[in-house]
Amino acid sequence: MMHQWGYEDHNGPDVWQDLFPLANGDRQSPINIITKDALYDPSLQPLLVDYDPHSAKVISNSGHTVAVEFDDGDDSSVVRGGPLMGNYRLRQLHFHWGPSDGHGSEHKVDGVDYAAELHIVHWNSEKFSSFVKAACAPDGLAVLGVFLKVGEPNRYIEKITDTFGAIRSKGKQSPFTNFDPSCLLPASMDFWTYPGSLTVPPLLESVVWTVLKDPISISCEQLAMFRSLLSTKETAGIESCCMTTNHRPVQPLKNRKVRASFL
Structure with a gap:
């Protein structure tokens, strides 16, 4: 039995279903977005973010990713519009990447992936009293997915990588304040949307996904800093392992439809 999930052969996505049966569910994420099959939906509203x-x-x-946590005690930081009904409070953001500079995003577009992917996680505070309760409901969570492509250094991502010395190993954390995640969004807010799941265990099928069409940039050197983070604690006598990859392969679309906010 797998004691702890991860991204290695013995505990990675290929065996997650041993402990998490939802891995074979009907609305799992990520997916491969086939652009010609995406349905333009003119009823989709503009996506609006208001972050403090x-x-x-x-x-x-x-040990699985690097994450920024936000105070979600009120509606000071929310996303609304797009496919969403009401306000969803900002909870967290985290990243997924791969072992090479060109392949590491979770979602793909027409079979092509990007170097990495940012997930900005929100929960439906109008219907539920907590993130935990929202995470168990079909429309409880809203995640914005942003692709990262190799290019120029990103000065906003640099604010994140500048902290890596303090959080190099599993379990480490450091204060991180005065950061507006909207700086990590592309200029265009065109998006695809579909009903899906968390891409990490327990793989709950509670996510309204909004995947932005345009990527943002990240340099090879910045990507290397993500891959240099440790998935293990720094303990004497135990070999340290780097987080070289932490993305889940695409899952079957099954009977779902992908809608687009643009033609």
Whole structure:
């Protein structure tokens, strides 16, 4: 039995279903977005983000990714519009990447992936009293997916990588304040949307996905810094392992439809 999930052969996505039966569910993520099959939906509203930089609290290394946590005690930082009904409070952002500079995003577009992917996680505070309750409901969570492509250094991502010395190993965290995640969004807010799931265990099928069409840039050197983070604690006598990859392969679309906000 797998004692802890991860991204290695013995505990990676290929065996997640041993502990998490939802891995074979009907609305799993990520997916391969086939652009010609995406349905333009003129009823989709513009996607609106309203984030308070002061809601940023800490940055941490979970051993699976690097994440920034936000204060979600009120509606000071929310996303609305797009496919969403009402406000969804900002909870967290994290990244997924791969072992090479060109292949590491979770979602693909027409079979092509990007170097990495940012997920900005929100929960439906109008219907539910907590993130935990929202995470168990079909429309409880809203995640914005942003592709990262290799290019120029990103000065906003640099604010994140500058903390990596303090969170190099699993379980480490550091204060991280005065950060507005909207700086990590592309200029165009055109998007695809579909009903899906968390891409990490327990793989709950509670996510309204909004995947932005245009990528943002990240340099090879910045990507290398993500891959240099440790998935293990720094313990004497135990070999340290780097987080060289942490993305889940695409899952079957099954009977779902992908809608587009643009022609």
